[in-house]
Amino acid sequence: MSEAALSRLKERFGAAILETSSFLGDDTAVVDAARWKEIALFLRDDSKLSFDMPIDLCGVDYPERLPRMEVVLHVYSTSLRHRLRMKARVGDDEMNGAEIDSLVPVWSGVEWLERETYDMSGVTFRGHPDLRRILMYPEFEGHPLRKDYAANRTQPLIPYRTEEEAGVPLEKLAPFGPDEGMSFGRRPHLPHSEN
Amino acid sequence: MEPLDIDLEEGELELPSEPMHLNLGPSHPAMHGTVRIVLELSGESISKADVQIGYLHRGFEKMCERGTWTQVFPYVDRLNYVSPMLNNVGYALAVEKLCGLVVPDRCQWYRMALGELARMSDHLTCTGAMAMELGAFTPFLWAIKAREMIWDILEEETGARLTHSFGRIGGMAKPPTPAFKELVRGTVPRVLQLMNECEKMLLKNRIFLDRLENVGIISGKDAIALGWTGPCLRASGVDYDVRKAHPYLKYDEVDFDVPLGKKGDTLDRFLVRVEELQQCGRILSQICDRMPDDGPVNCDDPRYVLPEKQDVYTTIEATIQHFKLVMEGAKIPKGEVYSYTEGGNGELGFYLVSDGSGTPYRVRIRPPCFQITNGLSRLITGRMLSDIIPIFGSINMIGGECDH
Amino acid sequence: MGEVTRTVTIDGSEQGFATTKFDALLSWARKYSLFQYPFVTACCGMEFMSTVSPRFDIARFGAEAPRFSPRQSDVLWVVGTISQRQAPVLRRIYEQMMDPKWVIAFGTCASCGGFYDNYTTVPGLDKIIPCDVYIPGCPPRPEAILDGLMLLQDKIASGDRRPGVVKPRQDPADPKNDLVTLRTSASGRDE
Numbered sequence: 001m002s003e004a005a006l007s008r009l010k011e012r013f014g015a016a017i018l019e020t021s022s023f024l025g026d027d028t029a030v031v032d033a034a035r036w037k038e039i040a041l042f043l044r045d046d047s048k049l050s051f052d053m054p055i056d057l058c059g060v061d062y063p064e065r066l067p068r069m070e071v072v073l074h075v076y077s078t079s080l081r082h083r084l085r086m087k088a089r090v091g092d093d094e095m096n097g098a099e100i101d102s103l104v105p106v107w108s109g110v111e112w113l114e115r116e117t118y119d120m121s122g123v124t125f126r127g128h129p130d131l132r133r134i135l136m137y138p139e140f141e142g143h144p145l146r147k148d149y150a151a152n153r154t155q156p157l158i159p160y161r162t163e164e165e166a167g168v169p170l171e172k173l174a175p176f177g178p179d180e181g182m183s184f185g186r187r188p189h190l191p192h193s194e195n
Numbered sequence: 196m197e198p199l200d201i202d203l204e205e206g207e208l209e210l211p212s213e214p215m216h217l218n219l220g221p222s223h224p225a226m227h228g229t230v231r232i233v234l235e236l237s238g239e240s241i242s243k244a245d246v247q248i249g250y251l252h253r254g255f256e257k258m259c260e261r262g263t264w265t266q267v268f269p270y271v272d273r274l275n276y277v278s279p280m281l282n283n284v285g286y287a288l289a290v291e292k293l294c295g296l297v298v299p300d301r302c303q304w305y306r307m308a309l310g311e312l313a314r315m316s317d318h319l320t321c322t323g324a325m326a327m328e329l330g331a332f333t334p335f336l337w338a339i340k341a342r343e344m345i346w347d348i349l350e351e352e353t354g355a356r357l358t359h360s361f362g363r364i365g366g367m368a369k370p371p372t373p374a375f376k377e378l379v380r381g382t383v384p385r386v387l388q389l390m391n392e393c394e395k396m397l398l399k400n401r402i403f404l405d406r407l408e409n410v411g412i413i414s415g416k417d418a419i420a421l422g423w424t425g426p427c428l429r430a431s432g433v434d435y436d437v438r439k440a441h442p443y444l445k446y447d448e449v450d451f452d453v454p455l456g457k458k459g460d461t462l463d464r465f466l467v468r469v470e471e472l473q474q475c476g477r478i479l480s481q482i483c484d485r486m487p488d489d490g491p492v493n494c495d496d497p498r499y500v501l502p503e504k505q506d507v508y509t510t511i512e513a514t515i516q517h518f519k520l521v522m523e524g525a526k527i528p529k530g531e532v533y534s535y536t537e538g539g540n541g542e543l544g545f546y547l548v549s550d551g552s553g554t555p556y557r558v559r560i561r562p563p564c565f566q567i568t569n570g571l572s573r574l575i576t577g578r579m580l581s582d583i584i585p586i587f588g589s590i591n592m593i594g595g596e597c598d599h
Numbered sequence: 600m601g602e603v604t605r606t607v608t609i610d611g612s613e614q615g616f617a618t619t620k621f622d623a624l625l626s627w628a629r630k631y632s633l634f635q636y637p638f639v640t641a642c643c644g645m646e647f648m649s650t651v652s653p654r655f656d657i658a659r660f661g662a663e664a665p666r667f668s669p670r671q672s673d674v675l676w677v678v679g680t681i682s683q684r685q686a687p688v689l690r691r692i693y694e695q696m697m698d699p700k701w702v703i704a705f706g707t708c709a710s711c712g713g714f715y716d717n718y719t720t721v722p723g724l725d726k727i728i729p730c731d732v733y734i735p736g737c738p739p740r741p742e743a744i745l746d747g748l749m750l751l752q753d754k755i756a757s758g759d760r761r762p763g764v765v766k767p768r769q770d771p772a773d774p775k776n777d778l779v780t781l782r783t784s785a786s787g788r789d790e
Contacts, residue, residue, distance in 0.1 A: 024292055024532055054422045056533075056561040060548055072546065074533055074561070078419055078435050085533060109422030112569040120256070135249035135598055136719070137684045144718050145259055151257050151717050158687050162727040222638055222688055224667045229640055250685045251640055254717040269714065276642035320645070339652035346649075357645055449656055595641055 003027055005084050006051055012046075013039060026085055033071075033088040037101035043084065044106055049083060051075035054103070056112035057122030067091050069098050071123055075107075075166060088174045095146075102128035111162055120145040196538035198548035211269055214242060221250045225328045225584045229275035230568070232583065239580050248565075251594035256358030265364060267558060268431045269394075272358040274560060275596040278318045278539040280349065288443060288543035289534035293527055303444045305371050308379065309352065310444075311475045311482070314344045315386065317477075317539030317591075318426075318468045320391075325465065325588035326397055329406055334393040341389040348438050364525055365500040366493030376483045378414035383476045390472055407462035411574040411586035414459060421573075425541020427590055430467045431459030437537035445537025449481045453471075464589040499525040500577070504584035511523040524553025539569045540564050540591055562596040612649070622758070627697065630752040631661035631671070638692060641679025643706040643738040655741040660748050669695040672731035674751070678732075680708035681721040691727040701755070702730045703747055707737045731766040742768075 007028050008019045016039065019030040031039050043051040055074040062068060065076045067089040076083050091098030102125035103110045117133040122143035125131055133140065137157060142149050222376045229251040235243035254542050257273060259267045272279040277360045278485045291298065298306070324340025346356050352372055353359040361368050397403050411424075415431040427434055436453045438446040454470035454577035456463030491501045499517050506513035529551035535544040541563030548557040567590045574590075615749050619627075639647060643782045666672040681689055693702065696777050704724050707713040710733040712722035724730055731754060734747040747765045756764060 023530055024295075025315060026531075052425075053419050054566075055542065056546060057536075058546065058558070060557050060559075072559075074544070078433060081440055091520070099460055107422070108420050109566050109569060113422075113564060116565075123577075133249075134247075134545060135252040137249070144254065148720070149257075151254070153718050154683060154720075155718070156686065156721070157683050158690060158727065161728075164366045166725070166729065168532075171384075221685065222692060224637075224665075227639070250682060250688075251680060252682055252684065252719050253641075253680055253715045257717055258715065273642050276645055320648075323608070336652055339648055340654065341648065343654050352736065356649075356740065421706075468730045534632070 003127065005082060008046070008048060009039070009042075012042060026089065027083070028178075030087045033067075033090050036071075036088050037103060039086070040073075040103050040106045046062065048080075048116065049077065049084075051077045051078055052107075053078055053106040054109045054113065055083070057103075057110055057117055057118045059123050059145065061121060063093070063147045065089075066093060067098075068093055068095060070122055071100055071117065073103070083109055087117040093127070098122060099124045099126055101126050102131075105130055117141060119143070121123070138176050197275045204403075213545070217478060219358075219583065220418045222240055224423060225587060227592060227594055228542070229598060230592060232572075234580070236580060238468040241578055241580060241583075243573055244425060244575050246568060248287070248568060249598050251598040253595070253599070255560065255599045256558055258298075259555050260454075261554070263553050265520075265521070267555065269360045271560075272360050273595050274387075274562065274599075275539055275543075275564075276357065277593055277594045278310075278313035278317035279357065279359055280309045280545065281317075281359065282534040283359065284310050284444075285534070285536040285538060285543045286545055287364060288536060289532060289547055290364045292362070292534045293530060293547055294499055294501060294525075296496060297498055298366055298494055299491045300367050301370075301487045301490045302492045303343050303480050304466050305492065306362075306377075307369060307449075308371075308482045308486065309349065309478060311478050312345050312349060312379070313545070314343050314539055315383075315472055315475045316349075318472050319345070319386075321588075322393070322465060322468050325585065326403070328584050328588050329403060331400070334397055334451050337389050337393050341386040344386055348375075348382055351375075351378060355509065357498060358419055363493070364494055370492040371486070372558070372599070376486065379483055379524065386475060387476050389471065394469055404462065405526065406582075406585050407465060408460060409538040410461045411579065411589065412458055413459045413570065413574060417573075418459065418570070419569040422535045423540070423541065423570060424563050424566070426467045426471060427464055427567050428541065429453060430463035432454035432456055437535055437542055440471075441535070443536060444483075447483075448485070449478050451478050461585045461589040468532075468591075490517075499527075505552055526551065526553055527555075532544045535561070538563055540593065540596070560596075560599065562599065564590075564592050568592050568597050613650075621772045623756075626756050626758060630755040633660075633662040633674045633701075633751075634664050634666045634672045635662055635674045635676055636667065636669055636692070636696070637665055637678055638689060639676075639678040640681065640685060640695065641676045641708065643708070645763075646738040646741060647676065647678050647705065648745045650741040655745065657745065657748065660752070661744065662748055670697060674697060675686060675700065675702045675728075676705050676722050677702065677709040678705040680713070680715060680717075681724055682719050683721060684719070686721050686727050689724065690727050696732055699730075702765070703751060704726060704730045704733045705744065706739055707735055710735060714739060731764055732759070733762065735765065739765075 003022055006029055010017050016032040016035045016125050017029055017031060023029045023154055043049050053076045055076050057073045060070040060072055071088050073086045081108040088100060092099055100123060102114055112126055113135060115132060118131055119133040121134055122144055139153055202415045215236045217236055220231040221229060233245040234241050240266050255270055258270055268283060268331040274282050319338045319342045321334040327335035350356050352375060353361040360473060413431055415433040418428050418431045418501040419433060434453060434456050435456060439453055443514045451474045454467050501520055502513035502516050507517045527549045529549055530549050533544055543563060545559030546559040550556040574586050619646040637647060647656060673691060709724050712720050721727060732747050732751045734743055736743050743765055750763050750765055
């Protein structure tokens, strides 16, 4: 990766680049969320940077920090073969105001990545052509990759069968009883006995 | 007799047509069970397409935040389940980058060898399944037969046919078996020969060619802007292979070519995969020549690597080390890192954030399929309904990876 | 009563016609002509492909013909993880199948959710639809899959609709197999 890219960014945008760092060969620039799109355009169009490929976009949640959500973008240049990580921090502790400009006009490939970040972390992208949930279903409430979403909180789309409907015990069916499937050394297959 | 239509206005005879909506998938045999495409058809051509994924979302990233760093390996296996070993290696390299570990030479060769075998299995499955979806069942059977041979090697090495969970932080679970090189040398030529037969059968088949050629064309520039990587990008003529552009492991020491397509159509994507199989064979034979037969496989770093089982039973230091590593997990230094390798479908990246504890703070995978599937609606819009099948087959969407 | 094993005529020769119960004949016919609907979602699909392919050859059991219309199929193979989003689809497919119909849960994820105990995964397809045979494994080996199919055939023949599970061929804890030796106490007594 190139530290030259970082210095070029600092030179061009000055105070909008809040922090820069280079760690284990990864160059990172934390930028002002208000100028996110402008900087992205510069990254793409500047001849010394020419970051033409969006690699990844995701959200990282830091509930104890303010602003809470970090939007992390990785870009790559196929001609110059260098990479850059760009971050912006948005949202207060209740994730109000977690908004940032959409980069779809800059790289068309971020369309789904932004939808995913919206779905998983709850960041709204202004100007996105089609901001819907992508991995979860529309009825789903909340954003699973936030740290305050309990990992095992399910929101079933259809009600589970009741035991009356099924006519068999559902909680622990035979192979998954207290022995958790380790059924060897026991009586031969008798599914609904008490064991 | 007068023609009947003499006083009809032009166009009046046409049937009124309004766009028809068609729902393809998720449980459609060619949609791999996990993609739904809602189509708006005008006649038989597609005027609008909405590709919906997420039917196999299993919460990979959330699950990783619950266990230790090592416990991520089984989940990683099930991302791209056609080439689990590549994911294992990719994740191990990412964590090692954060720890500053470099595995011994023997392990690097070994990882490369297993990774290339997994890549062969990936490409065989993709080409075979694509042929099957177009109605050619025999090549599919041959490809699966070839894949079984590769899985035999992987089973011999790792004990599992498909989900190996074989990578470890700072090494591999086991050193190569004594017969490994011999197995690879014996099997790979047979696999390639089977593939040659497949190729002959398909590429002289007029129907197969007609359905592939000039279908689903994407230019290199568009593919880059969409973030495509891997065989699909190379089929559009862009020379980007992580193994060549940013060599990792020992890829800078082996000799191989990166096949490139010209047009970026479905046939090119098929041919690039077929040619990559041959290149995998080349790489594997070089690995067999150069991999040392003895030497350590794991790093000698007690902070991350489990001690020898024998020592655990006999010495207190090793017992404590084992206990700490298993119960608390290896403490990965604080920081964040993005590491990338060439997976079966393209650049497989892991963005890891560590807070210095034994549990990952955030594991973000960059699955190559996700970006590629993003471009699918662009490829099929304006084409005929029947073109979806070859186009979708050629991008090799793997549900587990695409839907996380 | 299950199989037609011998055919005996009134005069005692082994030719002519067979006598059986109609139900038994019907289930005998059913068990060897299962049309399957592979509801393939995830990793297990790879092993399913292997089972269909020549080395393991599911055709030997009369179950090789896939029907991608639920209305034409008898067995629903649920191969892979069922996410909450997929659950309505699965139930609908099950409801569209004609009686008699059977369901096989292929792999751990389909059986109980596996290690995906989280916000998006259904903990086992029996929460959504009834299930006849569970095949454990992540993914199960083709041998286990064939065992599962044979278990289903037995159930069809005997008319047993209670769920069953495929067990390991060899019981690792059985001392006869000599696979596992447990050292239980300091006295050195091996079990």
